[in-house]
Amino acid sequence: MLRKINFMLLVIMTITITSCSEDFLETKPTDAISSADALATPDNMALILNGLHRLLYAQSQVILPGGTSTRAGNHFWIPLGDNLTGDVIHTAPANNLGWQNQTKWISHTLETSRTTEHLWYQRYHIIASANAIINRATDGSIPEDARLKEILGQAFTYRAYAYLSLVQHYAKGYLIGNPASDPGVPLLFASEAPFTSEPRSSVQVIYDQCMADVDTAIGYFQGATARPTGSADAKSQLNIDVAYGLKARIALNSGQWRIAADAAKKSRENYPIMDETDWKSGFNTTLLPEVIWGSNVITTETTFFRAYFYLMSNTFNGSQIRNNPKAVDIRLYNQIPDTDYRKDVFLKDAPNSNGSASNGEGGWDNNTNPLYTTEDEFDSAIAAIKAEYGLASGHNTHPYMHFKMKQKVPGGIEPDDIILMRASEMYLIEAEAEAMLNNIAAAQAALQPLGSERDTAYDATSFTTQAALMDHIKFQRSLELWGEGFGYTDHIRWDEGIDHAANGGSGASEVLYVDGFKQDKPSINDDWVFKIPQAEIDANPNITSSDQNP
Incomplete structure (x- = not known):
């Protein structure tokens, strides 16, 4: 066996x-x-x-x-x-x-x-x-x-x-x-x-x-x-x-x-x-x-181009990321309130610099974003993102790309730690379980500490039914644990x-x-x-x- x-x-x-x-x-x-x-x-x-x-x-x-x-x-x-x-x-x-x-x-x-x-x-x-x-x-x-x-x-x-x-x-x-x-x-x-x-x-x-x-x-x-x-x-x-x-x-x-x-x-x-x-x-x-x-x-582990961040982090200097920056689902992004700071790690208006992009809109000639009216503006926006996040010259940018996972040494190839369990997941498990028990107040109470930390306008009591709570918990898990x-x-x-x-x-x-x-x-x-x-x-x-x- x-x-x-x-x-x-x-x-x-x-x-x-x-x-x-x-x-x-x-x-x-x-x-x-x-x-x-x-x-x-x-x-x-x-x-x-x-x-x-x-x-x-x-x-x-x-x-x-x-x-x-x-x-x-x-x-x-x-x-x-x-x-x-x-x-x-x-x-x-x-x-x-x-x-x-x-x-x-x-x-x-x-x-x-x-x-x-x-x-x-x-x-x-x-x-x-x-x-x-x-x-x-x-x-x-x-x-x-x-x-x-x-x-x-x-x-x-x-x-x-x-x-x-x-x-x-x-x-x-x-x-x-x-x-x-x-x-x-x-x-x-x-x-x-x-x-x-x-x-x-x-x-x-x-x-x-x-x-x-x-x-x-x-x-x-x-x-x-x-x-x-x-x-x-x-x-x-x-x-x-x-x-x-x-x-x-x-x-x-x-x-x-x-x-x-x-x-x-x-x-x-x-x-x-x-x-x-x-x-x-x-x-x-x-x-x-x-x-x-x-x-x-x-630090001596030689995963490098086999690492989590090689597959996931847009700051990693590897071909999987340089050619294929990872992005958030647009539908999830559109649900995030402007008062929620988690929205900041997703760059909706990042220029599409990749001629091989699967949406066919890569490069200035295919630009559809009205924010960039000239090629200089388009290129300057790309340069600003690379400078802010430490990207290498070969990195492409793409609308809705993320910077949630970032390397300790941006633009490098060193493997970083892998988080396997954290407290936010536990708040969300508690909330989902209470919601499934139809304990509305208990589910709201589990959500409030997490939601209010992430979103200045958060109010868990606005979700008053089991169905509404479950829809919201699914959103919170999709965003918090993305x-x-x-x-x-x-x-x-x-x-x-x-x-x-x-x-x-x-x-x-x-x-x-x-x-x-x-x-x-x-x-x-x-x-x-x-x-x-x-x-x-x-x-x-x-x-x-x-x-x-x-």
Whole structure:
């Protein structure tokens, strides 16, 4: 089973390498110590956890057997969530990493694609490593002190995180299907080769396992050593706040509204909502005050042109961005009040400087914006944007382009941190769950702190019915969490399809988007579900071709 899982201890070591001009540290994984040694003490187990922290963002070929340099963990999987649904708009052809194959709805519908295969194996690697810790740490051979409880809390949280990711991608959505009978993914509890799994369990069984694991994690964290504070690296570690946040996500996506609201509230307690300065600073560091969990990408990690910001940030100096600046859906932009400072990160009137732009309006000769009456005005506006945001000479500009995600070093190629969970999401989970319970006042109360921070004229009490609240919550999630990867799971939970031509149009090109331009809602459209890797079917005796998703 899982032919590509060779249990690697993912222990981190630091070695010194001499470059042409300077000495620098490179952090690499090694499997040079035995399994028994790696699991002998809580401190050794912590090294395995450090390997998992890195596995979340490393290029897969440096950690996973059979991996590829074209996928760098959550650098790829996080923006994929908004790429598949078209919440982030591509403005021109630029198909590095097969990124626009995702946009066109090609890769995740193929059982032999890198996307379907590497997401599957990366998440099962997390599960296998978590199992190794859990199985040894609970066998009674190591005293259960606060340090061991911290290790177990992280391991159980990681396992819940990986199973949730798998069931959300490779199975039908909980709320739009029949979870008691819909096939989910295999449960794996082994910590040693050959990693024999169960057959595909139902969606319900997988969600139950996620909830059981996260509840177990919370129990361990309550008696555990605390997570360090004050550094970006510290927020790579999982703690009780992360576990509560994950519990909120599990409950939200399975319709356990009371549990979702209560867990979200607990998760966000220690993380103040970002102010305008922080919100506009670029989303490039886990040090932002409301970040609950994120990957602190080590400076020597060579993701570069495989990084989240390479795919997402218009300040990154890579061909995917220079040729194809990412833009906001025009329909979302038009809903943002002028009193909401989040509107400022989207440049409605940026000139279209790209002759290859998919809307055919690139360059001065095709300009349609009445703000620019001369070519000098057009060129000056382009130059001003490049100067303000630190763009390189080769960067194109485009109407509605964004500067929400900005690099610490604009115009460079260094990979920055990946934010995985923050307080604003938890306010929105709480609000949605209360709205689904028809607790109008409670939903309004959850929305008001976030909305009033972002919008000087905000008044949550103006949304007085469940329907009005849900429409507004969908808008707030689409805006607040734009580019942070929630589009795919939100569309499935809400059973909403994709139609870039509807309601005035998103700004996307049907020629560029192909099948991704319009998709029926998930409840009637099997293409929302990722194919199980053919390699898994070929290797796993408990899964056959009849188990393949339709």
